[in-house]
Amino acid sequence: MTVDGTAAAAEVELLRRLRAFEGRPAAIAGRAKDPVNEPMIRHWCEAMGDTNPAYTGPEAIAPPTMLQAWTMGGLSGHTGRSTAYDELLALLDGAGCTSVVATDCEQEYLRPLRPGDTVTFDAVIESVSPRKTTKLGTGHFVTTRMDVHAGGELAGTHRFRILKYAPAARRPPSQPESAVKPQRPRPVINRDTQGFWDGIREHKLLIQRCTACATLRFPWLPGCNACSSPDWDTVEASGAGTVFSYVVMHHPPFPAFDPPYAVALVELAEGVRMISNIAGVPYDKVRIGLPVRLEFLRVDDTLELPVFRAEAG
Amino acid sequence: MNVGDALPPLEIPVTRTLIVAGAIASRDYQDVHHDAELAREKGSPDIFMNILTTNGLVGRYITDHLGPHAVLRKVAIRLGAPNYPGDTMTLTGTVTALDGDTAEIQVTGANRLGHHVTGTVTVTLGAGA
Numbered sequence: 285m286t287v288d289g290t291a292a293a294a295e296v297e298l299l300r301r302l303r304a305f306e307g308r309p310a311a312i313a314g315r316a317k318d319p320v321n322e323p324m325i326r327h328w329c330e331a332m333g334d335t336n337p338a339y340t341g342p343e344a345i346a347p348p349t350m351l352q353a354w355t356m357g358g359l360s361g362h363t364g365r366s367t368a369y370d371e372l373l374a375l376l377d378g379a380g381c382t383s384v385v386a387t388d389c390e391q392e393y394l395r396p397l398r399p400g401d402t403v404t405f406d407a408v409i410e411s412v413s414p415r416k417t418t419k420l421g422t423g424h425f426v427t428t429r430m431d432v433h434a435g436g437e438l439a440g441t442h443r444f445r446i447l448k449y450a451p452a453a454r455r456p457p458s459q460p461e462s463a464v465k466p467q468r469p470r471p472v473i474n475r476d477t478q479g480f481w482d483g484i485r486e487h488k489l490l491i492q493r494c495t496a497c498a499t500l501r502f503p504w505l506p507g508c509n510a511c512s513s514p515d516w517d518t519v520e521a522s523g524a525g526t527v528f529s530y531v532v533m534h535h536p537p538f539p540a541f542d543p544p545y546a547v548a549l550v551e552l553a554e555g556v557r558m559i560s561n562i563a564g565v566p567y568d569k570v571r572i573g574l575p576v577r578l579e580f581l582r583v584d585d586t587l588e589l590p591v592f593r594a595e596a597g
Numbered sequence: 598m599n600v601g602d603a604l605p606p607l608e609i610p611v612t613r614t615l616i617v618a619g620a621i622a623s624r625d626y627q628d629v630h631h632d633a634e635l636a637r638e639k640g641s642p643d644i645f646m647n648i649l650t651t652n653g654l655v656g657r658y659i660t661d662h663l664g665p666h667a668v669l670r671k672v673a674i675r676l677g678a679p680n681y682p683g684d685t686m687t688l689t690g691t692v693t694a695l696d697g698d699t700a701e702i703q704v705t706g707a708n709r710l711g712h713h714v715t716g717t718v719t720v721t722l723g724a725g726a
Contacts, residue, residue: 327621330618331615331618331619331621331653332619332657334660334661336660336661338665347656347657348669349655349656349657349669349672352623353623353649356625357624387648387675387676388674389649389673389674391671391672391673392670392671393669393671393672396668420640421640451639
């Protein structure tokens with residue numbers, strides 16, 4: 285089995301184990317650490333800047349959006365949390381999804397909470413998503429649904445979704461960025477350009493020629509721009525050319541390239557033009573009309589590119 | 598109130614104090630809501646507002662506008678771009694449905710990164726609204 289295949293099988297197995305938690309309890313007979321009380325309501329309202337008079341005075345109710353706050357474990361930990369939920373989080377931690385962020389909260393308020401109410405709650409693991417890639421990283425969404433009771437009555441429901449994820453874009457400390465030189469981009473090779481890259485492998489720069497009207501064309505295209513014929517053969521470039529135009533890249537720096545460098549439009553002796561790099565002269569010595577000659581640059585194990593070297597003299 | 602009515606926007610300066618006070622008032626001691634250093638270790642550029650605070654602010658936005666007799670029935674929110682210190686979140690709302698004295702209001706909280714929160718609030722309008 286390939287490395288990719290092994291990883292895919294592991295992912296399927298992880299998802300099977302994650303899905304097994306669906307329907308299992310997340311919290312059983314949880315009990316709020318404090319009864320609904322005026323100080324916590326006041327602290328909440330101060331933080332939110334909420335001056336609604338409904339939340340103060342002898343007839344005060346708690347802000348309905350505080351629903352979840354009453355059920356929070358705080359620094360001393362959760363009460364009533366099920367072993368299933370802890371196991372689910374541990375399984376995700378083990379899969380590298382060590383970070384957590386809340387993404388959705390859906391609450392329904394059936395009766396107001398008032399100071400003195402004792403809050404209890406039960407929750408179920410509703411669903412665990414397949415692996416998702418987000419801006420933050422790759423992970424799984426876990427959705428729970430909680431029923432919140434006060435004085436024996438259902439006071440509200442609370443559906444909550446978190447993303448347990450492996451943070452993206454963090455380099456292992458043993459591999460600083462500078463140690464691994466990014467690869468140059470790979471060419472896109474398809475049925476329209478295959479012949480060109482086959483030629484490069486044999487150190488031939490091939491130009492397409494329309495067999496109907498003999499017009500040369502470059503870069504490679506499926507049909508002739510002059511007569512629309514789809515039929516073609518190739519001619520091998522002699523390798524001689526001149527710089528038709530150029531730019532010097534300073535910014536932005538792309539990975540795998542070290543600016544400043546010259547990007548030239550080279551006119552081949554056959555008349556077509558191609559974009560390439562100029563070797564053998566500093567970037568600031570490239571000039572329009574500079575005579576150049578084709579050579580092949582071995583970039584790495586799997587990539588060889590046609591470039592042009594300034595002709596001496 | 599009519600379907601299509603827009604609520605006046607509410608600007609919330611996202612201060613470090615608001616983020617920390619909201620997290621503590623909601624008993625959420627996750628370090629990413631109060632400890633910038635640990636937040637950065639987890640790949641976040643700074644601390645960010647917790648969902649309970651966002652939920653509270655969305656509720657406040659509706660009742661600020663509709664008054665103390667309005668009763669929140671449902672608040673359903675989804676978070677997008679985080680609320681980091683120094684940003685401003687502008688809450689806007691549009692009435693999307695009206696059934697007797699119950700209104701459904703679509704709420705968006707936008708910061709300079711995009712939509713921090715989108716959601717729907719169902720509210721019963723009290724006397725005088």
